[in-house]
Amino acid sequence: MRRVFDAQLLGPLGAMLLVALVVSFTTDRFLDPGNLSNLALQVSIVSLIAIGATIVIFAGGIDLSSGSMVALLTMILATAVKTYGVPLWPALIGVLVFGALLGALNGVLAAFLRIPSFIVTLAGLIAFRGLALMFNNGSPIFSLDPGLEPVFYGKIFGIPLPFFYLVALYGAATVMMNNTRLGRELYAVGGNPAAAKLSGIHVQRVQTYAFIIAGLMTAVGSILMAARLNSGSPNYGQTFELQAIAAAVVGGASLAGGRGNVLSTLVGALMIVIVQNALNLHAVPSAFQNVILGLIILVAVGVDMWRGEITRAVRRLSGRAGTSTAPAGSRAPKAATKPASGKSVGGA
Amino acid sequence: MPVSDAPLWEVDAVSKAYPGVQANDRVSIRLMPGRIHGLLGENGSGKSTLIRLLSGVDRPDSGEIRLKGRPVSMANPTEARALGVATVFQEFSIVPSLTVAENVFLGRWPRRAFGLIDWETMNRRSRAVLAELDIELDPEAITATLSVAQQQLIEIAKAVAADAQLIILDEPTTALGLDEIAQLHTLLKRMRSQGHAILYVSHRLDEVTALVDEVTIMRGGRVVSAAGNTEVEVDAIVGAMIGGDVKEHYPKVRNATLEPVLEVVGLASANGARDVSFTLHKGEVLGLGGVLGSGRTEIARALFGLDRIVGGEVRVGGRRLRARGPADAIAAGLAFVTENRKTDGLFFNLNGRANISSASLRRFSRLGFLDLKREERDASQLAQLLELSRGAEEKSVQHLSGGNQQKVVLARWLLSETRVLILDEPTQGIDVGAKLAVYRLINRLTAEGCAILLISSDHDELLAMSDRVAVVRHGSIADIRPPQQLSHADLVRAATGDAISEGRKVA
Numbered sequence: 040m041r042r043v044f045d046a047q048l049l050g051p052l053g054a055m056l057l058v059a060l061v062v063s064f065t066t067d068r069f070l071d072p073g074n075l076s077n078l079a080l081q082v083s084i085v086s087l088i089a090i091g092a093t094i095v096i097f098a099g100g101i102d103l104s105s106g107s108m109v110a111l112l113t114m115i116l117a118t119a120v121k122t123y124g125v126p127l128w129p130a131l132i133g134v135l136v137f138g139a140l141l142g143a144l145n146g147v148l149a150a151f152l153r154i155p156s157f158i159v160t161l162a163g164l165i166a167f168r169g170l171a172l173m174f175n176n177g178s179p180i181f182s183l184d185p186g187l188e189p190v191f192y193g194k195i196f197g198i199p200l201p202f203f204y205l206v207a208l209y210g211a212a213t214v215m216m217n218n219t220r221l222g223r224e225l226y227a228v229g230g231n232p233a234a235a236k237l238s239g240i241h242v243q244r245v246q247t248y249a250f251i252i253a254g255l256m257t258a259v260g261s262i263l264m265a266a267r268l269n270s271g272s273p274n275y276g277q278t279f280e281l282q283a284i285a286a287a288v289v290g291g292a293s294l295a296g297g298r299g300n301v302l303s304t305l306v307g308a309l310m311i312v313i314v315q316n317a318l319n320l321h322a323v324p325s326a327f328q329n330v331i332l333g334l335i336i337l338v339a340v341g342v343d344m345w346r347g348e349i350t351r352a353v354r355r356l357s358g359r360a361g362t363s364t365a366p367a368g369s370r371a372p373k374a375a376t377k378p379a380s381g382k383s384v385g386g387a
Numbered sequence: 388m389p390v391s392d393a394p395l396w397e398v399d400a401v402s403k404a405y406p407g408v409q410a411n412d413r414v415s416i417r418l419m420p421g422r423i424h425g426l427l428g429e430n431g432s433g434k435s436t437l438i439r440l441l442s443g444v445d446r447p448d449s450g451e452i453r454l455k456g457r458p459v460s461m462a463n464p465t466e467a468r469a470l471g472v473a474t475v476f477q478e479f480s481i482v483p484s485l486t487v488a489e490n491v492f493l494g495r496w497p498r499r500a501f502g503l504i505d506w507e508t509m510n511r512r513s514r515a516v517l518a519e520l521d522i523e524l525d526p527e528a529i530t531a532t533l534s535v536a537q538q539q540l541i542e543i544a545k546a547v548a549a550d551a552q553l554i555i556l557d558e559p560t561t562a563l564g565l566d567e568i569a570q571l572h573t574l575l576k577r578m579r580s581q582g583h584a585i586l587y588v589s590h591r592l593d594e595v596t597a598l599v600d601e602v603t604i605m606r607g608g609r610v611v612s613a614a615g616n617t618e619v620e621v622d623a624i625v626g627a628m629i630g631g632d633v634k635e636h637y638p639k640v641r642n643a644t645l646e647p648v649l650e651v652v653g654l655a656s657a658n659g660a661r662d663v664s665f666t667l668h669k670g671e672v673l674g675l676g677g678v679l680g681s682g683r684t685e686i687a688r689a690l691f692g693l694d695r696i697v698g699g700e701v702r703v704g705g706r707r708l709r710a711r712g713p714a715d716a717i718a719a720g721l722a723f724v725t726e727n728r729k730t731d732g733l734f735f736n737l738n739g740r741a742n743i744s745s746a747s748l749r750r751f752s753r754l755g756f757l758d759l760k761r762e763e764r765d766a767s768q769l770a771q772l773l774e775l776s777r778g779a780e781e782k783s784v785q786h787l788s789g790g791n792q793q794k795v796v797l798a799r800w801l802l803s804e805t806r807v808l809i810l811d812e813p814t815q816g817i818d819v820g821a822k823l824a825v826y827r828l829i830n831r832l833t834a835e836g837c838a839i840l841l842i843s844s845d846h847d848e849l850l851a852m853s854d855r856v857a858v859v860r861h862g863s864i865a866d867i868r869p870p871q872q873l874s875h876a877d878l879v880r881a882a883t884g885d886a887i888s889e890g891r892k893v894a
Contacts, residue, residue, distance in 0.1 A: 237723060
C-alpha cells in the first residue's frame, strides 16, 4: 500500500490541509460537526462521479456526459418506480445496468469507431438530457419510495452512509488502478496507445472499460441524487461533469492521460468544496465565488505544469536569501512540491 | 556553365559531438557555385549532422563555416535561410492544405493594404518560378492533391523563390519512381547551369554517379575521400564507404540449429509485404538487409499482426498463426522490438519495471489481480542480466539514457518467453557499450533456442551477427545467403538495385 501515499497524493493533500487550516482559523464555524457533515454530503455525489471521470482521463479520454446521464437515470428510476411499480431494489440494480450500458455506448463510439471522446460525450451531454425530458412530459417526478431516502440519509454509528460509499469506492478504485491488470493496462493505454498495442494490450477494449466504469459510477451518483431528494428530474446533475473533471484536474490528473492517482481526485473535490464553504462562511457573493473557483483550477494546473521551473526559481531565490529563515522562501516550496506530472506510476 | 574557382560555401575542419558519439570529426567540404556535390556514406556516417550544421539547425563545436570567404555563424535555420541556404529534408516542410503558390511563398506572402494577401502577385510570381524551373504545376492547386514527387518539386521551387544560392537535398529520391528521379535530375542540372551550388546527399550510388560533379564520402564522422573533379568510380566509392576494417568488435556466437521454428510461405500484407517466404530455425539469427523503404519493417509488421494479411501462411513451431493483432502474435511466442522506441516502445508515464512487464501482465495476474512481488522479482532479475542502470526499475523511463531505454524494451520481451524475436534497428542511436550488451543478449537468447529476425541498416552489424542474410527489395525477399558469401559491396549494390555478383540462391 506504499503507493497509495506517494508524492502524487501528498502534494494535493498538503495543499488541502493547508486550506482547511487557514479556513478553520479565519472562521469559527468551519470545524463545527454540523458544517463538516454537511460538506461531506454536499461533496459525496460529485466525488463518486469523479472516480469514473478520473479513470477515463487516465485512459486518455474525457467524459462530458455524466451530468446529463444523472438526469436521464433519475428519470428512468422515477418512471420505473412510480409509473410501472417496479420494486425499489430491482429498479436500483436496473439503474446501475443502464449506467454501464450508456458508458459502454460512449466507449464503443470513442474506442472502436474512433470518434474523439470529447465529441462522443459532448453529444451525450446534449442528447441524454434531451432523453430525460421525454419522460413525464419533462416534469420532475416526486415522492418515489419511502425506502429510497435512507440510501442517502442513513447512518451507521452516527456517520452518514455517503461517507462509507466514498471510502469503499475510492478504496476499490485505488486497488484497481494499483493492483490489477486492468488498472495497469489503463495507465499503459493512456500513456502510449501505440506501445500498448504492441505489448499485446487490447487498447480499444481497455478504453471501453474505462467508459463503462464511468457509467457505473455515474449510476451510483444518480441513485444518491434521487435518494437525496426522493425524486427524479430532467434538471438534475447540471455541470456535474465539469465539477468532476475539475476535481480530477485540481487533484493532479493529466488530461494528456496516463498520469495521476484516484485518491488525488477526492482530495481535489474536497479542496474545491472547502474553498466554497469558506467563501460562504465569509458571505462572499456567489458570482465572485465562481471567479475564485476558476482561478483555483488555473493555479492548481499551472503549478503542476510549471512545477520544475517554480522549484528552480524558489531555489534560486532562497539561495540568494542565504538562509532558510526567509518566510517567503520556506512557504513557496510547499506549493512547488505539488504532484509531479512527470512522476511515474507503476508497481509497488 | 558558369564555374568559378572560389567556393561559395566552405566547411573547414568542423567537429560536432552529440552525447556518446562524435558525429562529425574535423570535416571539411567545399561547395562551388554551378556544381552538384555528392555527399555519400552509410547510415550514421555523419552526413545528416553536416547538413544540420550547414542549415543552421545545430552549431559546430569547433571549426569554421565560411560563405564567400567570410566566416559565418548561424544560430538557427532562419539565419541560414537569410544567407541563401535552402534545405529539402526528407520530411518536407510543406503545408498540405495550402495551394502550390502559398507553399512556394510560405511565410513570405506578398501583401496588399491591411495585410491582405496579394493573390494575383503571388500566383503570377509562382508561375514565373515554376516556368523557370520547367515544372508543370498549377500554382492554385491544393498541395495535398499532388504526388510526393510533385511536392518535392515545390520544395525546390520554394528554394528558388527565396533566392537560395545553396540547395541541400537530403536523400531526395527515397520516395520517387524512376521517371520522377529523372525529372528531378533534369531540374537540378538546370539549376546548376544557373549558378546554384547543390549538395546532394544520398546512399544510392547509381544516381550519384550519373549526376554529380564531385563527391565527398564520409564514414564514422570523418571525410574519407574527397574526389573533386575526378571521374567518380563506383567501386572506389563502395570501398571508401564501407572501409577496409571492421570498426567494432562483434562477439558472434553461432547457435543455429536445423529445427524450424518460424515458417513463412508466400506472406503478403495490405501494407507492402509481398510473397515473403523463408524459414527461421531455432537459435538462428536471420538478418534482413535492404534500403530504407525496401519493406523490411513491413514484413515484421505483417508477422506481428499489425498489418492486414492478404495472402500466405505463417507457422510458429508447426502451428498455424493467424495473427489478427499483436496479442495473437505474442501468445504464439513472437516479440517485436520496433525501430522507434520513443513513439511505440516506451511508456513514459510508467517506471522501468512497469515498462518491462507490460507485455506479460497476463502471466503476472490471477483473477485480474497483479502479483506485484513476482513482477518486482522477475523484472529485477532481467535488469541485472541486462546490466540496467541502478534504480532504473523505479525511475520513469523518460529519465533513462537511450541505451538503458533500449534495454528496458528488450527486457520486456525476455520476460514474455519469446520464441521468435524481431529486432528492428536494435542498436540505432545507442552507444558502443549498450550495443555490445545487445549483441551479448542476442547470443544468450539464441543459445537458449530463441530465433531472431534482425533488421539492420548497419552492414557491419548485419553481416557479423547474422547466421544468414536475406536481401529485401520491394517488400519481398530477393535472396538468402550465409554472410560469408555476401560482401559489403554486395549489400550496398543490392540496396541500390544492381544485381548481386554471381547470384547463387541458398535456401
